[in-house]
Amino acid sequence: xxxxxxxxxxxxxxxxxxxxxxxxxxxxxxxxxxxxxxxxxxxxxxxxxxxxxxxxxxxxxxxxxxxxxxxxxxxxxxxxxxxxxxxxxxxxxxxxxxxxxxxxxxxxxxxxxxxxxxxxxxxxxxxxxxxxxxxxxxxxxxxxxxxxxxxxxxxxxxxxxxxxxxxxxxxxxxxxxxxxxxxxxxxxxxxxxxxxxxxxxxxxxxxxxxxxxxxxxxxxxxxxxxxxxxxxxxxxxxxxxxxxxxxxxxxxxxxxxxxxxxxxxxxxxxxxxxxxxxxxxxxxxxxxxxxxxxxxxxxxxxxxxxxxxxxxxxxxxxxxxxxxxxxxxxxxxxxxxxxxxxxxxxxxxxxxxxxxxxxxxxxxxxxxxxxxxxxxxxxxxxxxxxxxxxxxxxxxxxxxxxxxxxxxxxxxxxxxxxxxxxxxxxxxxxxxxxxxxxxxxxxxxxxxxxxxxxxxxxxxxxxxxxxxxxxxxxxxxxxxxxxxxxxxxxxxxxxxxxxxxxxxxxxxxxxxxxxxxxxxxxxxxxxxxxxxxxxxxxxxxxxxxxxx
Numbered sequence: 248x249x250x251x252x253x254x255x256x257x258x259x260x261x262x263x264x265x266x267x268x269x270x271x272x273x274x275x276x277x278x279x280x281x282x283x284x285x286x287x288x289x290x291x292x293x294x295x296x297x298x299x300x301x302x303x304x305x306x307x308x309x310x311x312x313x314x315x316x317x318x319x320x321x322x323x324x325x326x327x328x329x330x331x332x333x334x335x336x337x338x339x340x341x342x343x344x345x346x347x348x349x350x351x352x353x354x355x356x357x358x359x360x361x362x363x364x365x366x367x368x369x370x371x372x373x374x375x376x377x378x379x380x381x382x383x384x385x386x387x388x389x390x391x392x393x394x395x396x397x398x399x400x401x402x403x404x405x406x407x408x409x410x411x412x413x414x415x416x417x418x419x420x421x422x423x424x425x426x427x428x429x430x431x432x433x434x435x436x437x438x439x440x441x442x443x444x445x446x447x448x449x450x451x452x453x454x455x456x457x458x459x460x461x462x463x464x465x466x467x468x469x470x471x472x473x474x475x476x477x478x479x480x481x482x483x484x485x486x487x488x489x490x491x492x493x494x495x496x497x498x499x500x501x502x503x504x505x506x507x508x509x510x511x512x513x514x515x516x517x518x519x520x521x522x523x524x525x526x527x528x529x530x531x532x533x534x535x536x537x538x539x540x541x542x543x544x545x546x547x548x549x550x551x552x553x554x555x556x557x558x559x560x561x562x563x564x565x566x567x568x569x570x571x572x573x574x575x576x577x578x579x580x581x582x583x584x585x586x587x588x589x590x591x592x593x594x595x596x597x598x599x600x601x602x603x604x605x606x607x608x609x610x611x612x613x614x615x616x617x618x619x620x621x622x623x624x625x626x627x628x629x630x631x632x633x634x635x636x637x638x639x640x641x642x643x644x645x646x647x648x649x650x651x652x653x654x655x656x657x658x659x660x661x662x663x664x665x666x667x668x669x670x671x672x673x674x675x676x677x678x679x680x681x682x683x684x685x686x687x688x689x690x691x692x693x694x695x696x697x698x699x700x701x702x703x704x705x706x707x708x709x710x711x712x713x714x715x716x717x718x719x720x721x722x723x724x725x726x727x728x729x730x731x732x733x734x735x736x737x738x739x740x741x742x743x744x745x746x747x748x749x750x751x752x753x754x755x756x757x758x759x760x761x762x763x764x765x766x767x768x769x770x771x772x773x774x775x776x777x778x779x780x781x782x783x784x785x786x787x788x789x790x791x792x793x794x795x
Contacts, residue, residue: 252491253425256449256456257403258482258512258528259298259309260331263321264371265473267295267314267567267577268620269640272594273369274299274310275570277350278333279394282544282569283534285576288313289509292553293563295577301402304511304534304543305386306482307455308402313477316565320372321472325409325463326522328476330374332364334404334454337379340365342398350594351642351664357435360446366436370642372474378404383454391571402454405446406479409437409469410521413445413462419519420447420458423499424481424492434461451482468522478516480526486513492527510550511536545572566620568596594640595619595672598626602679605635606794607686607710609787610672613638614692614716615645622691625775629784633791635681639668651696651720652748662700662720669701685794687787689713691775692743696720699752702728706759710790713783715775716744718752728761732786735763736779738771 264270275282283304288294294315300308310331323329335343340363347354347367355366363379383401392399410416420426426447434442442461449456458479469475483489489506493515496503503517512528519525537548547564549557566578596619599605613622619638626636646665647658655662669688676686687710690698695717702712703719706726712733733756737749746767753765768776 252484252488253450254420254492254527255451255482255484256307256453257406257458258306258455258480258526258530259300259311260328260403260406260479261311261313261477261526262331262371262373263318263471263473263475263477264312264314265318265320266316266370266618266644267297267565268596269370269594269618269644270297270312270314271567271569272640274312276393277346277594278375279389279392279399280308280310281389281392282571283309284511284548285544285546285567285569286510286548286550287553287560287564289507289550292549292556292560295564295567298511298534298544300534301385302387302389303540305402305454306528306530307451307453308386314565315473318473321475322470323374323409323475324467324469325411327409327469327471328406328479328523329409329469330366330376330407331476332376332378332404332406334380334383334401335365335377336398336401337363337381339398340377340379343377346394351661351668359435359444360430360432369474370644372643373476374407376404376407380404386453404455405457405459406476407444408458408460408479408521408523409463409466410460410523411462411464411466412521413443413460415520416447416458416460416523417445419501419525423496423501425450426458429457437461437463440466449482455482478524478526480514480528483527483529485529485531489513489515489527489529508550510548542572544569545574547576594642596623596638596640598623598636598638599631600633600635602635602676602681605633605681607633607787607790608635608637608676608681609687609689610669610698611636611638612646612669612688612690612694612698613641613644614690614694617691617694618644622694625689625780628780629787631784631787631791633794634787637672637676639672641665646693646697650743651693651718652745655721658720665697666701666704669697670705673705683710684708685710685790687711687713687783687790689715689783690717691715692717692773696744699756702731702733703756703759707731710794711786712761713779713786714752715779715783716741716773718744718748719755722751722755724755724759726759728756728759731761732789733761733763734779734782734786735765736776736782737765737767738773739767739769741771741773743773 280299619640708729
């Protein structure tokens, strides 16, 4: 028996992430979605629950994430949702192609039910899709979005499920929840396993109408981890309607849970026979329930039953920066103003002086597995108040996939994209009046390799270069570094940076005209030691004096 009030469509999608700040920067800065709520996982209060959507977090626009710091990446497979598609104006797809590509993301294009679709992975490997769709509008546009209004994402278009058998999905969505089956076609993305895509449409007339089920018979199930979609939430208007769904789903054998109070909506959960986890969530109370619309996402909000543990929770969750307000949240610093906000659309963190006020700047490049936020903490140890600091974040926490000693082609196009990121930052600094001879470039491990390669490929006088456990990626360079001071530090037995390559790099940089201070630290693990920090600090002080 079908519900007398059919389900409208999608309410939200919940995903696991591996880095909270990186997640904020991708969805809020790059995709232009407002972070409408910062709270915790009510079942695990030591973990954030971050919500992104339109200006007010309208149902059908909300992507939510549980960031488990450093979590292992999941593997897509049957029995789960694998992709979330946003609706975008058709004329904006070239804009999005350029925006995402310039930020280092690989974007492919497919066609689905006659519509153009851009496909990419977010930093944790979640499939994100942009569907050219001119029939939708943003329910409540965010006035301060980082994306121009004419290119703003409307909200959700659809989600994609991978299943062994699509019939149980059909029975649930059509037979129980009032969706309509609106089409089937061979699936381009899973053609290698004979995937067939079946589309179902909810009863609403706004965003988030579609659920696609791709039948992949005999294929393995997924493995949950970072980048995995935890569940898909469908939309119900109110508690009365939800109670009707609960009664009928239980009668049909779906084993739906009791109603859960999620503060901003009420929820029931159940799985269908393939294993996909669904939620049915109410529209009310909504995200402005505990903070005004103009301050959504500005602080950590907790349900009443966690308030007596606020201090412990705020210390436990990692520090993040909400760029909209320029405030820190979590990490014991909630509410403090910060200069380490993500800027523009390039997942770069800033600290120290504003670029418009600085005479000197330092670019800090993290290593494989590190983050921009991690390496930016070095600025606190140097305590050099004259500097503006910039720390770009690599997609997936790595600048290129293989060792820096691998053949260059094995690291393409990622190596060229990473070098272009550094070049873009140098141009940004030049545009604000900070020339290369007043910029220090520094990096650790993979970041040091990238920095050394950049300055060797773009030889000129720099304010300084700090290479902490790194070496040149290639050894064929010409030009004049014109007396650039370069500090290099490395162990004599580093498993990642062979001592011979370190020595070759130091010699080549000296041949290019740099003043190289290369130090070997016997037995040092792959880390940064105080002597290196002191040497770089003196380099920074010297540049500050020269810049006056």
